[in-house]
Amino acid sequence: MNSEKASAQSRRTFLKKSSLMAAAGAAAPWALQLAAMGEAAAFSGDDYKALVCVFLYGGNDYANTVVTYDEASHRRYADIRAAGAGSAAGGIVLSRAALANTVLKPAQALPEGRQYALHPSMPNLAGLFNSGQAGVQLNVGPLVVPLTRQQFESQAYPMPPKLFSHNDQQSLWQSSSPEGSTIGWGGRLGDIAMPSNSQSLFTCISVTGNSVFLSGQDALQYQCSTSGAIKVRALQNNDWFFGNHAEMRATLLNMIQQNRSHVLQNEYNNVMRRALAAEGKVSSALSSVNLGTAFADNNLSRQMRMVARLIGARQRLGVKRQVFMVSLGGFDLHDNLVARQPGLLQEVDQAISTFYKATVELGVSDKVTTFTASDFGRTLTSNGNGSDHGWGSHHFLVGGAVKGARFYGEAPPVSASDSKDPQDQWHVGQGRLLPRTSTDQFAATLGRWFGVEEGELAQILPNLRNFGKSAGRLDYPTDLGFL
Numbered sequence: 231m232n233s234e235k236a237s238a239q240s241r242r243t244f245l246k247k248s249s250l251m252a253a254a255g256a257a258a259p260w261a262l263q264l265a266a267m268g269e270a271a272a273f274s275g276d277d278y279k280a281l282v283c284v285f286l287y288g289g290n291d292y293a294n295t296v297v298t299y300d301e302a303s304h305r306r307y308a309d310i311r312a313a314g315a316g317s318a319a320g321g322i323v324l325s326r327a328a329l330a331n332t333v334l335k336p337a338q339a340l341p342e343g344r345q346y347a348l349h350p351s352m353p354n355l356a357g358l359f360n361s362g363q364a365g366v367q368l369n370v371g372p373l374v375v376p377l378t379r380q381q382f383e384s385q386a387y388p389m390p391p392k393l394f395s396h397n398d399q400q401s402l403w404q405s406s407s408p409e410g411s412t413i414g415w416g417g418r419l420g421d422i423a424m425p426s427n428s429q430s431l432f433t434c435i436s437v438t439g440n441s442v443f444l445s446g447q448d449a450l451q452y453q454c455s456t457s458g459a460i461k462v463r464a465l466q467n468n469d470w471f472f473g474n475h476a477e478m479r480a481t482l483l484n485m486i487q488q489n490r491s492h493v494l495q496n497e498y499n500n501v502m503r504r505a506l507a508a509e510g511k512v513s514s515a516l517s518s519v520n521l522g523t524a525f526a527d528n529n530l531s532r533q534m535r536m537v538a539r540l541i542g543a544r545q546r547l548g549v550k551r552q553v554f555m556v557s558l559g560g561f562d563l564h565d566n567l568v569a570r571q572p573g574l575l576q577e578v579d580q581a582i583s584t585f586y587k588a589t590v591e592l593g594v595s596d597k598v599t600t601f602t603a604s605d606f607g608r609t610l611t612s613n614g615n616g617s618d619h620g621w622g623s624h625h626f627l628v629g630g631a632v633k634g635a636r637f638y639g640e641a642p643p644v645s646a647s648d649s650k651d652p653q654d655q656w657h658v659g660q661g662r663l664l665p666r667t668s669t670d671q672f673a674a675t676l677g678r679w680f681g682v683e684e685g686e687l688a689q690i691l692p693n694l695r696n697f698g699k700s701a702g703r704l705d706y707p708t709d710l711g712f713l
Contacts (some may be wrong), residue, residue, distance in 0.1 A: 237282075278544055279680055280552040282537055282600040283416060283443060284530070284576075284582060285404075288561030289396065291617050292607035292663065294571060295352075295625040297324055298367055298644050299333060300345040306644040310661060311612050316472075321612045322567045324349065325656075332356040334366070337635040344641045351576040354583030355626060359635060363586060364628045365712050368639035369656060370672050371606060371622040371665035372402040374697045378655045379664055394619040396562070399605045400440050403669055405442035406692055415673050416445030416553045418690040422682055423551035424449055431508055432547045434539060437533040438557040451555075452508065454540065456532040469482035515543035523588040530558045530581040538588035539599060551680065561604060567616040578602070586628055595628030599679065599713065610661020611646050621665030622656075625672075627712050631679060638712045639667045670694045671708055679713040 297444045298307050304326050314323045329347035334356060340346075346366070358364035374388040381387045391408045392398035398408040405411040420434040423497040427433050434444040434451045444451035455462060519542035525531040533556035540547070540554070558581075560574055583601055589595040607623030622642075642656040642663055658664045677687050687708075688694055695701060698708035 241276060249623065252368075255671070263538045274289035277635055278550050278594060278597050279363040280541055280554060280584070280594075280598045281419070281676055282534075282554045282556065282598060283681060284534075284578070284600060284602045285400075285438075285441070285555065286559040286561050286578070286604040287400065287557055287559040287600060287701070288563070289399075289559040289573060289605040289608055289619055290623065291563060291567060292620070292623040293610050293617070293661070294322065294567065295349050295575060296334075296368075297347050297349065297640075298344070298345050299326065299329055299331055299347040301326070303344060303644045307610070308645050308702065310610050310644070312352065313328050313611065318599050322617065335360045335635065336637055336638075337362075340637060340641050343448065345436055346637070346641075349572065350576045352579040354547055354579045355628070357595065358583055358586060362634035363430070363632060364626060364631060364634050365632050365638060366710065367625050367627060367672060367710065368637055369622040369642050369663050370625055370667040371397065371663070371669060371671070372406070373665050373668035374693050376668075376703055379658060380655075382658055382664060394620060395608065396605050396619075401442055403603050403605065404441060406587070406670065411423050411442050412445060413447055414441070414445050415677075416443040416555065417449045417451065417684065419446075419551075419677060419680055420448040420449030420451075420553050422686055422690075423553075423680075426551055427549040429511065429548035432512075432540075432549050433551065434553050434573055435537075437536045438555055441555055441557075444553060444555050454512065454536055456529075456536050458536070459509040461567070496544065512540075512543075515546035518546065519543050519590065523584060523591050525584050525588075526577075526580040528577045528580065530556060530577050531584060533557075534581045534585040536587070538585055538592065541589070541594060542592050558684065563608075564613060564616040582626070582628055585608060587707060589629070591694055599627065599629040601628070602626045603669075607663055610644070610657075618660070620660075620662040621658065622665035631713050633712055636712070638710050639671060642666065667710065668697060671710055674708045675710040675713060678709060 246636070293307065293311065298304055299518075308323045311323045328350050332348040332350055332353055334346050334348065355364060359366065359596050372390040374390060377387055378388070382389065390399075390402055395409075401407060401409045401411050404416070405414040417434055424430040424433050429449065431452050434446065434449050436444050436451050437451065437456060440451070482580070516539055519539045521538060521542065524537040537554045537556060541552070544552070558574065558577060560570065563570055585600060586595065589598045602623075602625045604623055607620040608617035609620050611617070640656075643654050645654050645657050646661045656664050656666055670693045673691055674687050674694055677690060681692070694708055697703055697706040
């Protein structure tokens with residue numbers, strides 16, 4: 231695209247976004263109202279559904295999270311992970327004895343006697359799995375087309391760009407495009423859901439700052455803190471400059487309320503008015519939500535508690551469909567994996583399991599599906615004290631609608647893939663998993679449950695056409711069956 235066309239497109243996008251920002255908060259944006267004329271709203275009826283993405287920034291180590299447990303596989307795992315570690319304690323290996331309390335007991339046994347356990351710091355998620363409220367998607371990650379190891383090594387097939395790069399792989403998980411992408415698949419789900427929400431601004435909500443995942447073509451991501459609506463600081467009594475000057479605060483508020491002749495000044499005021507109205511709406515709605523479920527006092531739990539409260543306020547917020555995002559960082563553990571991962575995974579375990587309890591309390595446990603995501607998995611081999619950047623990984627699905635106590639996808643062989651074993655198609659060196667399931671397949675399964683039509687899924691997920699029946703690849707289904 232030449233610069234003149236790009237500039238014209240940018241101007242059109244800016245004006246369209248500005249109009250939506252001005253209209254949001256009282257009703258569905260006018261652009262989407264026009265688009266919806268002559269057809270039914272995307273989601274009919276009085277049902278409510280929400281998706282909650284828990285993003286683990288840094289690339290979580292898959293092998294010590296969902297740990298291979300049967301004796302033969304664990305022996306191979308231990309041999310690979312301990313090799314070169316130079317430690318009498320076995321490097322970054324988790325012993326079978328340490329995993330005894332978190333063994334996963336699927337409703338249907340895996341082939342060849344394969345078994346898994348969760349990290350010892352995750353007993354609550356193990357309990358949810360074994361009682362049928364959680365499932366595990368094995369070996370999932372970004373793909374453009376289905377790939378075998380030989381196809382990967384040939385470099386003749388389309389592959390995700392900039393593999394093993396944190397920023398790019400985070401963006402690929404969230405948007406199917408590398409760093410610089412402006413629209414994510416969570417936001418595109420929000421685009422479709424907005425006409426069904428009387429308060430469209432609250433369709434996509436982040437409790438973890440800005441992310442491409444929740445950014446749509448029309449949907450804006452509303453940001454909350456763990457304490458609630460984010461206030462306009464200059465209008466607060468404790469502001470360092472305006473705080474002691476009621477007259478100055480009143481003057482600023484008056485200036486915000488005025489219409490302006492200059493288009494940019496007027497849009498700025500529109501945004502400020504929208505922010506103030508949204509703050510009031512959210513604060514009022516949250517004031518009526520009192521959760522009995524007690525969350526742990528850690529960062530991720532505080533984020534998920536706020537999501538639970540927002541879901542509890544769903545009727546007052548005027549929403550039928552919502553997409554949320556929370557996150558936790560610190561998973562880039564090239565070093566100190568054994569020392570640092572347990573605390574991080576304990577936080578994940580506490581936050582997700584307690585959030586599920588809160589959805590039970592709210593009576594929406596089957597209406598809310600929580601899933602994890604991360605930049606990538608990591609190498610099965612140890613670098614001495616940690617593991618390096620990988621590709622595929624294992625992820626959790628939690629909720630009353632999840633067909634739990636099951637593994638989805640294929641259990642990959644335990645291998646460092648340094649030998650050219652033709653039977654090992656799912657490693658690309660150092661035990662990096664070559665994904666057997668694409669993020670597009672994963673997202674499409676979530677999207678269908680959310681209520682998205684097949685034609686809409688193809689627009690949301692650009693690589694989906696390369697999988698499933700339409701591509702003649704029944705071994706890569708676009709409905710993974712976990713919901």
